[in-house]
Amino acid sequence: xxxxxxxxxxxxxxxxxxxxxxxxxxxxxxxxxxxxxxxxxxxxxxxxxxxxxxxxxxxxxxxxxxxxxxxxxxxxxxxxxxxxxxxxxxxxxxxxxxxxxxxxxxxxxxxxxxxxxxxxxxxxxxxxxxxxxxxxxxxxxxxxxxxxxxxxxxxxxxxxxxxxxxxxxxxxxxxxxxxxxxxxxxxxxxxxxxxxxxxxxxxxxxxxxxxxxxxxxxxxxxxxxxxxxxxxxxxxxxxxxxxxxxxxxxxxxxxxxxxxxxxxxxxxxxxxxxxxxxxxxxxxxxxxxxxxxxxxxxxxxxxxxxxxxxxxxxxxxxxxxxxxxxxxxxxxxxxxxxxxxxxxxxxxxxxxxxxxxxxxxxxxxxxxxxxxxxxxxxxxxxxxxxxxxxxxxxxxxxxxxxxxxxxxxxxx
Numbered sequence: 001x002x003x004x005x006x007x008x009x010x011x012x013x014x015x016x017x018x019x020x021x022x023x024x025x026x027x028x029x030x031x032x033x034x035x036x037x038x039x040x041x042x043x044x045x046x047x048x049x050x051x052x053x054x055x056x057x058x059x060x061x062x063x064x065x066x067x068x069x070x071x072x073x074x075x076x077x078x079x080x081x082x083x084x085x086x087x088x089x090x091x092x093x094x095x096x097x098x099x100x101x102x103x104x105x106x107x108x109x110x111x112x113x114x115x116x117x118x119x120x121x122x123x124x125x126x127x128x129x130x131x132x133x134x135x136x137x138x139x140x141x142x143x144x145x146x147x148x149x150x151x152x153x154x155x156x157x158x159x160x161x162x163x164x165x166x167x168x169x170x171x172x173x174x175x176x177x178x179x180x181x182x183x184x185x186x187x188x189x190x191x192x193x194x195x196x197x198x199x200x201x202x203x204x205x206x207x208x209x210x211x212x213x214x215x216x217x218x219x220x221x222x223x224x225x226x227x228x229x230x231x232x233x234x235x236x237x238x239x240x241x242x243x244x245x246x247x248x249x250x251x252x253x254x255x256x257x258x259x260x261x262x263x264x265x266x267x268x269x270x271x272x273x274x275x276x277x278x279x280x281x282x283x284x285x286x287x288x289x290x291x292x293x294x295x296x297x298x299x300x301x302x303x304x305x306x307x308x309x310x311x312x313x314x315x316x317x318x319x320x321x322x323x324x325x326x327x328x329x330x331x332x333x334x335x336x337x338x339x340x341x342x343x344x345x346x347x348x349x350x351x352x353x354x355x356x357x358x359x360x361x362x363x364x365x366x367x368x369x370x371x372x373x374x375x376x377x378x379x380x381x382x383x384x385x386x387x388x389x390x391x392x393x394x395x396x397x398x399x400x401x402x403x404x405x406x407x408x409x410x411x412x
Contacts, residue, residue: 004223007244008032010407011236012251013228013260016044017393018384018400019251020213021073025404026247027217031411034243035217036236038227041207042214044253045361046393048205051353052277053313055205059273059358060173060302060322063206064190066197069397079208081200082308085286088170088300090117091342092292096283099166101130101195117292118162125157133192141188146367149177152184164294173290173300175391176269176324176361183369186390193394199288201308209393231260233379247380247407251400253360254387261377266387271361272297272323274335276350281306281317282343291338297326298338319350327357363387371395375403382407 012023015037026033041047049056063070063081070076087100087108097115100108113120133141147155149171153163163180172178174190202208214222230237231248250257258265281303283289289301298321305312312318321335332352340347363386373388384403389395 002220002223004036004226004238004241004243005034008034009245009411010034010247010249011036011243011245012249013231013236014044014251014253014256014385015039015042015210015214015222015224016251016253016385017046017210017213017396018386018403019044019249020210020217021069021397021400022249022251022382022384022404022407023217023221024073024213025401026407027221029408031408033221035222036226036228036238036243037222037224040225042222042224043207043210045358046206046210048207049354053316054275054277054318054353055311056275056354057206058356059271059361060300060320061206062199062201063209063393064193064197065200066193067392067394067397069394069401073397073401074209074212078212080203082203082310083286084199084201084288084302084307086198087112087287088166088290089283089285089287090115090165090169090290090292092116092165094341094344096289097292098285098287102127117165118159121157122159122162129156129191130195133188134195136188136192138189138192141192142185142371144185144188146183146185146369148181148367149175149184149187150180152187153180165292166290168294169290169292169296169299170288172294173288173322173324176271178296178299178325181366183365183367185367185369186365189390190392201304201311203308203310205311228260231381233381245380246411247382249382249384249403249407251384251403254363254385255360257383257385257387261381261383267364268360269362269364269391270325270327271358272326272331273356273358274321274323274331275353275355276319276321276335277312277353278317278319278346278350279315280346282319282339282346289342296338297323297334299324301339318353324361327359331355331357362391365391375399375406376410380410
């Protein structure tokens with residue numbers, strides 16, 4: 001392991017997306033910067049494990065191509081993205097119904113009209129909502145009156161059937177919030193991103209995003225397996241050394257951040273995730289598969305090898321089951337019990353690969369939700385992360401970049 005330097009212009013604590021974005025911004029302005037990370041790799045919550053030839057993202061994650069910061073900070077072409085089909089496969093009582101964006105999948109528009117997820121009026125309201133968010137900029141959405149997602153959907157006239165069979169499994173899964181209590185501002189931002197872009201997987205797993213960012217920083221500036229035990233004005237302390245810095249950025253996840261900075265902790269979303277291997281896929285579709293009952297515990301699933309064949313070795317298929325809000329109990333058995341109602345006894349033959357219980361999958365962002373929290377705490381101390389902006393990959397990248405800009409301005 002490289003020896004930490006005695007002093008630098010800036011120290012970034014945490015090599016997640018926000019920390020890497022902040023460090024890259026600082027380095028681009030000609031300042032010396034190091035990143036200190038407690039884990040054995042970069043990425044924070046965006047990590048990919050390789051198990052028996054399968055690529056297992058730590059939690060069911062997708063990249064939304066409409067996120068503005070991707071174009072600003074990432075060489076998207078180098079990720080070799082593989083796209084999900086636009087829409088979803090909704091399963092209820094063992095029957096699958098295709099629900100697509102008719103503007104992108106016109107050949108399946110009729111199937112969408114007759115899908116038993118809600119009335120025709122519900123589906124027309126989705127089209128109206130899509131038009132509105134696509135013609136509103138993010139600033140306008142984030143400044144709108146705020147209520148919970150479920151209250152907003154009811155206010156727009158959506159039926160309980162539509163909410164339970166479509167919005168709850170899809171957006172409850174994306175936002176790790178089966179009750180749809182998350183801010184409607186956050187919901188509309190995600191809806192806008194889904195409408196304007198596509199959902200995708202990098203060929204080499206979600207970890208390809210932070211690994212690309214780390215490569216630009218240089219391995220000599222990133223110190224792994226090194227836990228910071230305290231920060232004070234101008235000094236970062238680890239178990240074995242101290243580093244003096246003009247600026248210190250705390251870019252850990254929110255629980256660790258609040259512990260280091262002695263600030264109030266924000267509640268965390270939790271999530272379970274179970275991976276299975278199969279000789280034959282239960283569907284050949286490239287859709288996210290939704291629980292049409294909205295009851296879960298598996299709210300959504302996907303055959304990831306249909307979307308990105310690189311996620312599984314030749315002749316094998318990778319299925320992910322996402323259980324937002326659930327980390328206790330036998331998640332494998334819960335998943336099998338439910339998926340058996342979707343796809344029958346073939347589920348019993350699937351091989352369990354790994355279960356993830358993620359205690360901090362993201363910050364709770366209830367209404368009234370106000371992003372763009374301050375990143376400068378004074379005395380050369382800064383903080384960034386998705387808990388300072390929107391709870392998303394976009395939020396982490398944006399928070400890191402604007403924090404890096406604030407640091408370089410303070411060093412000028």
